[in-house]
Amino acid sequence: MAAIEFDGVSKVFADGTVAVNDLSLKIDDGEFVIFVGPSGCGKTTALRMVAGLEEITTGELRIGEQRVNELESPDRDVAMVFQNYALYPHMSVRDNIGFPLRMQRVNRSDKDSRVREVAALLGIEDLLKRKPRELSGGQRQRVAMGRAIIRHPQAFLMDEPLSNLDAKLRVQMRAELVKLHRRLGVTTLYVTHDQTEAMTLGQRVAVLDKGVVQQVATPQQLYSHPANTFVASFIGSPAMNFLRGRKTDGAVQIGELVLELPEPLRSKVAGSVDDVLVGLRPEAFRDAGDADPSTVIGVDIEVTEQLGHETYAYFRIPGIESVEIGERAVELAGALAGRLDPRTPAQPGKRVFLTIDTHTLHLFDPATGKSLAEA
Numbered sequence: 219m220a221a222i223e224f225d226g227v228s229k230v231f232a233d234g235t236v237a238v239n240d241l242s243l244k245i246d247d248g249e250f251v252i253f254v255g256p257s258g259c260g261k262t263t264a265l266r267m268v269a270g271l272e273e274i275t276t277g278e279l280r281i282g283e284q285r286v287n288e289l290e291s292p293d294r295d296v297a298m299v300f301q302n303y304a305l306y307p308h309m310s311v312r313d314n315i316g317f318p319l320r321m322q323r324v325n326r327s328d329k330d331s332r333v334r335e336v337a338a339l340l341g342i343e344d345l346l347k348r349k350p351r352e353l354s355g356g357q358r359q360r361v362a363m364g365r366a367i368i369r370h371p372q373a374f375l376m377d378e379p380l381s382n383l384d385a386k387l388r389v390q391m392r393a394e395l396v397k398l399h400r401r402l403g404v405t406t407l408y409v410t411h412d413q414t415e416a417m418t419l420g421q422r423v424a425v426l427d428k429g430v431v432q433q434v435a436t437p438q439q440l441y442s443h444p445a446n447t448f449v450a451s452f453i454g455s456p457a458m459n460f461l462r463g464r465k466t467d468g469a470v471q472i473g474e475l476v477l478e479l480p481e482p483l484r485s486k487v488a489g490s491v492d493d494v495l496v497g498l499r500p501e502a503f504r505d506a507g508d509a510d511p512s513t514v515i516g517v518d519i520e521v522t523e524q525l526g527h528e529t530y531a532y533f534r535i536p537g538i539e540s541v542e543i544g545e546r547a548v549e550l551a552g553a554l555a556g557r558l559d560p561r562t563p564a565q566p567g568k569r570v571f572l573t574i575d576t577h578t579l580h581l582f583d584p585a586t587g588k589s590l591a592e593a
Contacts (some may be wrong), residue, residue: 219405220282220372221247222268227277229263229429237263239429241277250399250406252420254413255452259430262377268407269298269375281372297366301378303358305350305365309393312346314463315364321575336364339401343438355388365399373405380415392418413453417441425449447587450580451543456500456530456555460541462584463496470496470581473538475515477576483591488582490590495541497580500530503556506571512575520553531556531564 222245229238243249253261265278266272270291279286285462286294297318308467313331314319315556319329329561337343340360350358359379366374380388392415399406403434410416424434425448433445434494437535450458463472470477479487487494506514515535523530525533532553539552572589580589 219247219402220243221245221249222279222405222407223280225278227264227267227279228275229260229267229272229333230275234388236429240269241431243424243431243434245405245407247526248403250408250419250421252416252427253407253409254411254416254420254423254424257411258428259426261411261426263408263429264374265377265409268294268373269296270294287448295369295372297371297373298370298375298377298385299359299362299366299379301381303350303362303382304356305361308348309349310346310359311342311348311350313351314350314361315346315368318365318369324523332368333364336368339503340364340399342402345538346592355383359383359391360394361501367398367402370379370408371404375568376406376408376439377536378410378532379408381412382386383409388415395419402490406476413455417453425452426453428451443589443592444580445589445592447497447543447582448476449580450497450589456557458580459500459552459554460543461498461538462541463494463581465490465492465494470579472495472496473532475535475538475573477579478575480523483579483581487590490581493584493591495584495587498554498574499578499580500555500557502578503558503572504556504575506551506573507560509573515555515569516569516571517556517571519566519568522564522566524560527560529560530566531558531562531570533564533570541584543547556558 224243227238227241230236231357238429241264247265253264255261263272274287279478281294302537315336319332319351337346340363342357342360345357353374357545380391383391396419408419420437422434423437423440426433433440433449440449444453461472462469469477470479517535519531519533521532532555540554558564562570583590
């Protein structure tokens with residue numbers, strides 16, 4: 219096992235496209251790190267540079283203590299798991315898993331023993347005689363992982379390995395990957411565009427946009443303390459709501475709505491700009507119940523999504539419109555998203571009364587998009 223370190227790494231293609239821009243990040247020995255972001259953000263290019271499948275334009279890449287910029291892919295001692303499994307269709311599961319050992323000229327007895335060991339680890343002992351065409355998607359993915367594991371590499375590189383699986387199987391395979399990493403403890407770099415995968419798998423998550431790392435943190439830190447509006451809008455579903463506001467004496471005014479700023483947020487933003495973007499997670503909105511009347515707002519419901527344990531409601535506050543940043547789950551210009559208790563009587567075309575939990579409130583600089591509390 220070994221650490222992976224990007225030191226000012228950039229990748230510029232021949233047409234001038236900057237795919238990765240000045241990436242500096244250390245993935246510790248044994249750590250599970252996710253690269254997440256929208257299509258074209260540079261995450262797969264960064265992974266391919268580690269694998270030796272893309273040349274590095276500038277900067278230095280180290281695996282362990284060794285600089286690997288000029289090292290050929292087979293000499294880097296890393297194993298890659300691809301989105302499309304990349305299995306040999308004419309070979310059995312046994313031969314697919316054991317292929318790396320065959321290339322290393324490991325003797326047949328040792329190879330068979332290690333294949334059985336890996337197959338047992340992945341729960342596919344009874345599939346060893348089958349061909350890939352006889353397997354389900356989840357079984358093929360296990361075989362692909364087995365082929366990577368059997369090499370005992372310094373690091374695993376995984377490029378959207380679950381994207382071809384159905385939703386139920388993805389949940390199962392996420393749990394299997396977590397257990398596998400705990401057991402093997404191998405340094406893992408995992409690329410995905412799926413924020414759910416990123417939040418449930420990663421010990422740390424790097425959010426990329428346009429080739430630049432926006433923030434690196436634990437999943438909970440990304441959600442609770444986003445560094446900027448891009449991270450805040452990308453992480454979380456439904457997405458964070460953004461409203462234009464203005465700070466006034468320990469409070470923020472949004473249209474006619476005035477929200478008192480709690481500590482320590484009030485102190486953190488005291489000397490910052492007056493015009494702000496107010497960020498509210500969907501769960502910040504709650505049924506008013508017996509809340510202080512001064513904190514109650516009436517909202518007009520447009521769309522609801524009943525999920526049993528909770529309700530997603532999309533609504534408008536008279537005189538207030540949201541600022542569209544990033545992608546929204548439901549395209550309703552100017553509408554806000556709330557995650558409500560299913561007992562809240564939210565019905566399309568009706569007005570309900572909600573209150574806002576200001577302890578979950580975020581403030582951003584509208585010019586730079588940076589968080590004022592995290593600056």
